[in-house]
Amino acid sequence: MTILWxxxxxxxxxxxxxxxxxxxxxxxxxxxxxxxxxVKRQLEVMQRRLFWFVTPFAVLTxxxxxxxxxxYGKQWFAAAAWLHVKLVLVLCLYAFHGYLYVLMQxxxxxxxxxxxxxxxxxxxAPVLILFAVIALAVLKTTP
Numbered sequence: 021m022t023i024l025w026x027x028x029x030x031x032x033x034x035x036x037x038x039x040x041x042x043x044x045x046x047x048x049x050x051x052x053x054x055x056x057x058x059v060k061r062q063l064e065v066m067q068r069r070l071f072w073f074v075t076p077f078a079v080l081t082x083x084x085x086x087x088x089x090x091x092y093g094k095q096w097f098a099a100a101a102w103l104h105v106k107l108v109l110v111l112c113l114y115a116f117h118g119y120l121y122v123l124m125q126x127x128x129x130x131x132x133x134x135x136x137x138x139x140x141x142x143x144x145a146p147v148l149i150l151f152a153v154i155a156l157a158v159l160k161t162t163p
Contacts (some may be wrong), residue, residue, distance in 0.1 A: 029084045041116070041120070044070055044124070044140050064124075106157060109149050112149060
């Protein structure tokens with residue numbers, strides 16, 4: 021498999037993963053805003069299905085990202101300071117993914133201790149990280 025195909029797969033699975041990372045907190049907002057128990061239960065089903073649907077995309081993003089690093093080699097990795105910054109940000113995204121799971125579990129147990137505003141704020145957080153990751157990958161410079 022060529023490096024270009026590894027890049028294609030890495031980017032494809034990253035985009036699919038981010039679709040879930042962007043939408044799951046939005047479901048949390050709806051959950052926090054409703055008092056209707058039937059709606060809460062339906063949202064919990066949607067949250068669980070979405071989380072487990074996009075989690076393999078997170079894993080495949082990692083697999084193809086690591087494959088790219090291996091393909092480029094140790095010397096390239098050592099010299100690519102921008103990539104080291106990107107990897108720290110990516111680790112933050114995986115931690116965020118795990119935190120979404122924790123929040124999803126907390127919403128199932130009642131009462132909910134977070135406001136809809138809290139969930140709106142965390143809905144926006146990955147946008148900033150995504151921008152930084154893309155900027156680093158395209159510009160190949162360290163801030």
